[in-house]
Amino acid sequence: MITKEPAVNILIILAELSLAIFILFVLDWLAGKVFKQLAKVYFLKKGDKRTKTLRRTVRRILIVSCAVLCLLLAGANGVLIYQGEDIQQYTLQLIRRIPPAFWVTLATGIAKSTGILIAAALALRSLNRLLDVACQRVKKFEQLTATDESVEAFFRFLNKSLSNSIWLLSANWCAGALGLPAAVPQYLYIILRIYLIVAFGLLVLKANATIIDSVDALRKKYSSSDDNLLRFYDSLSNLIPLLKRCLEYVIYVSMATLALQQVDLIAKLADYGPKIIKIVGIIFLSGVLVELIYLGVQQALLNNKDLTDLQRQRRLTLIPLIESFLRYLLYFSGGVAILKTIDIDPTPILAGAGIVGLAVGFGAQNLINDMVCGFFILFENYYLVGDWIEIGEAIGTVEAIDLRTTRIRHPNGQQYIIRNGQIGNIVNYSKKYVYAVVEIGVAYDSNLDRVYEVLEDVGKQLKQRDKDVLEPTLVDGLEKFGESELSVRTITKVKPGSHLRIQRLLRKTIKEAFDRQGIEIPFPRRVLIVKKEKHRARSD
Numbered sequence: 001m002i003t004k005e006p007a008v009n010i011l012i013i014l015a016e017l018s019l020a021i022f023i024l025f026v027l028d029w030l031a032g033k034v035f036k037q038l039a040k041v042y043f044l045k046k047g048d049k050r051t052k053t054l055r056r057t058v059r060r061i062l063i064v065s066c067a068v069l070c071l072l073l074a075g076a077n078g079v080l081i082y083q084g085e086d087i088q089q090y091t092l093q094l095i096r097r098i099p100p101a102f103w104v105t106l107a108t109g110i111a112k113s114t115g116i117l118i119a120a121a122l123a124l125r126s127l128n129r130l131l132d133v134a135c136q137r138v139k140k141f142e143q144l145t146a147t148d149e150s151v152e153a154f155f156r157f158l159n160k161s162l163s164n165s166i167w168l169l170s171a172n173w174c175a176g177a178l179g180l181p182a183a184v185p186q187y188l189y190i191i192l193r194i195y196l197i198v199a200f201g202l203l204v205l206k207a208n209a210t211i212i213d214s215v216d217a218l219r220k221k222y223s224s225s226d227d228n229l230l231r232f233y234d235s236l237s238n239l240i241p242l243l244k245r246c247l248e249y250v251i252y253v254s255m256a257t258l259a260l261q262q263v264d265l266i267a268k269l270a271d272y273g274p275k276i277i278k279i280v281g282i283i284f285l286s287g288v289l290v291e292l293i294y295l296g297v298q299q300a301l302l303n304n305k306d307l308t309d310l311q312r313q314r315r316l317t318l319i320p321l322i323e324s325f326l327r328y329l330l331y332f333s334g335g336v337a338i339l340k341t342i343d344i345d346p347t348p349i350l351a352g353a354g355i356v357g358l359a360v361g362f363g364a365q366n367l368i369n370d371m372v373c374g375f376f377i378l379f380e381n382y383y384l385v386g387d388w389i390e391i392g393e394a395i396g397t398v399e400a401i402d403l404r405t406t407r408i409r410h411p412n413g414q415q416y417i418i419r420n421g422q423i424g425n426i427v428n429y430s431k432k433y434v435y436a437v438v439e440i441g442v443a444y445d446s447n448l449d450r451v452y453e454v455l456e457d458v459g460k461q462l463k464q465r466d467k468d469v470l471e472p473t474l475v476d477g478l479e480k481f482g483e484s485e486l487s488v489r490t491i492t493k494v495k496p497g498s499h500l501r502i503q504r505l506l507r508k509t510i511k512e513a514f515d516r517q518g519i520e521i522p523f524p525r526r527v528l529i530v531k532k533e534k535h536r537a538r539s540d
Contacts, residue, residue: 009087013077017070024066031058109178116177120170124163131159154206161199168192194259201255205248246284250277278341286334293326317378317385317401324402369421374403377420387430388497391416391423397497411500430496433470436503438492440510441485443520448478448486451519455490458513462506468498473506485522 035055080087135155172188257273260266301315339346376382378401383389387398389408394416400407406423408416442451452475459473471493479489494502514521 009077009081012087012091013074016073016077020066020069020073024062028059028062031055031062105179109174112177113174116170116173120166124166127162127166128159131155131162154203157206158203161203165192165196165199168195190262193262197255197258197262201251204251242284242287246280249280253277253280275341279338282334282337282341286330289330290327293330294323297322297326314381314384320385320400320402321378366419366421370404370419373420373423374401374406377401377406377423382426383428383430386497387428388434388499389429390427391418391425394418429499432496433493434496434499436492436494436499436506438490438503438506438510439479440488440490440507441482441521442488443522444484444486446486446519448488450517451488454513454517454519455488455510458506458509459490459492462492462502462509466502466505468495468502470494 032055035051035058077087080090132155135151138155139151168188169192172185172192175185175188253273253276257270260270260273297319301319302312307315336346383398383401385398385401388396389398391406391408394408394410396408396410396416398406399409399415404420406418406420408418410416440455442448455473455475463469463472469492473490473492476489476491479487481487490506492502492506511521513519
């Protein structure tokens with residue numbers, strides 16, 4: 001039977017072990033809150049598996065530390081019991097050694113901490129109501145329902161960030177009220193500042209999404225007029241993803257720079273932050289200037305409504321060349337600016353690049369030949385973008401003319417990319433006019449005068465129906481004698497590039513006209529004669 005004294009000793013040991021386990025749960029809860037906030041950071045979210053692994057490692061360390069502490073407590077109490085000590089009296093003696101002022105300070109600190117936590121809870125309740133009202137009013141602003149989701153996400157994150165900041169600040173004040181060592185409030189204050197930096201940065205990212213959604217909704221609402229600047233929104237919409245990425249990088253770098261400045265041991269690393277931000281700014285500015293150049297060139301060359309088709313075609317040919325030249329010039333200038341930002345003198349690099357380029361130029365004769373031929377193709381106006389041409393086996397519409405290559409799109413869809421230096425004979429079907437040539441086969445016993453008359457009537461009807469036909473169809477005459485047909489050749493003068501379509505349309509119209517007039521279009525026939533032989537049965 002267990003006596004009173006051993007039972008009290010066991011209760012004291014259990015209380016000590018319970019306190020150690022309680023401390024473990026509190027530390028694990030705090031660690032979970034910290035990792036939950038860190039998981040919201042973009043560059044940590046990408047490595048979600050690593051964050052989870054680190055969280056499990058911290059939990060295991062806490063469990064092992066708690067187990068070791070419990071073993072030490074149990075071992076120490078076991079030694080005291082073995083030595084015949086009364087654990088209750090021993091514990092009371094340890095408590096009596098603590099000065100009474102400590103208990104007074106502890107009680108005062110607990111009272112102050114309780115008041116601080118109650119005040120924080122009341123402040124958070126009022127803050128939640130205020131943010132809900134602000135969220136509803138922002139959503140009602142000009143009835144932009146397209147931004148409701150982003151606005152709600154922004155205010156949810158703002159609410160959570162302010163709540164966590166208030167609790168961290170309360171923990172800092174509680175640490176000071178409880179009289180903990182000065183290092184504890186100091187580190188808590190550093191953690192609070194770092195958290196505020198991260199939360200504010202993420203808040204700016206949320207606000208960025210909300211603002212972009214609002215601008216898009218406003219564009220849909222007010223872009224009907226041609227007088228406002230929102231009419232250029234679609235042309236410059238390619239800058240939106242670049243703006244988001246650059247803004248994210250700037251915010252993350254700023255967050256990292258400000259966070260590093262809070263820790264004296266690694267504060268020197270924060271000096272690289274402004275340089276990285278300048279590099280991101282140069283990249284974004286280069287992208288903006290490129291898009292503005294594209295827009296400006298197109299507006300300057302194509303905005304005139306009085307342009308003829310030939311003038312528009314020539315300008316469409318020149319636009320890619322001008323844009324390419326200006327784009328490479330901007331990228332080159334941006335590269336030089338980046339080198340200067342990271343304190344690298346670009347002059348020796350440019351001089352070395354010039355020497356290397358000269359050496360490569362002597363060996364790159366094909367490249368130089370392609371560029372020279374491309375220049376003369378453009379200068380002498382051999383063909384333009386949109387022309388229907390034939391170069392060797394390649395035939396189709398010219399899609400682009402660069403200094404090195406020409407791109408031709410075949411009617412079947414495939415694209416030919418031909419080096420300008422390899423271009424030999426050029427057949428251009430887009431110079432003023434082209435003939436749609438169609439040959440029709442008729443039977444030998446047909447009345448050719450009647451056939452010619454029907455074909456000319458078809459040509460006149462086609463001229464009235466299709467605006468691409470410049471002149472009525474002409475019957476060129478009897479082309480050849482076939483095995484079972486007479487081949488009659490027709491030519492139709494049409495606009496450049498439309499000959500294939502007119503040929504197909506003309507064949508269909510001629511077939512319908514011949515069917516109505518009873519004119520036969522012959523086709524090869526074969527007659528098979530099967531000879532049956534009678535076999536007489538022989539008798540043996």
